[in-house]
Amino acid sequence: MIQIDHVHKQYGNKIAVNDISLTVPSGKIFAFLGPNGAGKSTTIKMVTGILPVDTGSITINGKDIASDTIAAKQEFGYVPDSPDLFLRLNGLDYLHFIGDIYGIDRDVRTERIEQYAKMFSIYEALGDQIKTYSHGMRQKLFITGMLVQQPSVWILDEPMTGLDPKSSYQLKELMRQHAANGNTVFFSSHVLEVVEQLCDEVAIIRKGELLFQGTLPKMRERFQSDESLEHIFLELTQDA
């Protein structure tokens, strides 16, 4: 479970996230939606401890990301929207690096690397430097890293962007299984069809303000609409 409590963040005078509170429960796939510049990545970066909050607090499975950082970081895996990191490592070294950091037994990790790198069709490329990978391959490598780690909480920033249809399907299946096993899946997306098919709950953010959190049926009830998520989303997020 992720608990975001009255979190506020400014870049200079610009308010990126304005006093938002959000609960991402276990056992659910939870989508974080909003137009460009709404504050999704800033929120995710605060949840993952990359950016400090100005005020408020965030816990992951009860562990505070600011005061109990290492314990909180053990609880989640993160796939960033621009996985342009560790470019000089080759894919295999990166996966072993993840295995080392999270203390994954060597035999277990070798098995997981083989299983998931093959599933995402990057196994043959693991000997190449990450800088030679396409955006989609980098994303698949980071997803594989998360699957080597096998944390209970998954945090994915725009995970479907850049994935081919087969990989996107595989990832969605894994997200479903992970949530069905009682774990937490929190992802941001612009692809509303995916959200509509996949998620149990959504939160919608616009200009740093949280507009809604709840299930899709609850959203339809609240906004008294039988329209698609896309229609409600566009209505909600259009400039006043």
Ligand SMILES: Nc1ncnc2c1ncn2[C@@H]1O[C@H](COP(=O)(O)OP(=O)(O)OP(=O)(O)O)[C@@H](O)[C@H]1O
């Ligand atoms: N490093 C930064 N310095 C100054 N302003 C920033 C910085 N990062 C983000 N912002 C601003 O904060 C606001 C929220 O940005 P953020 O990247 O969190 O939005 P987002 O919802 O993830 O957008 P997108 O869907 O386009 O990725 C935007 O107005 C953005 O211009």
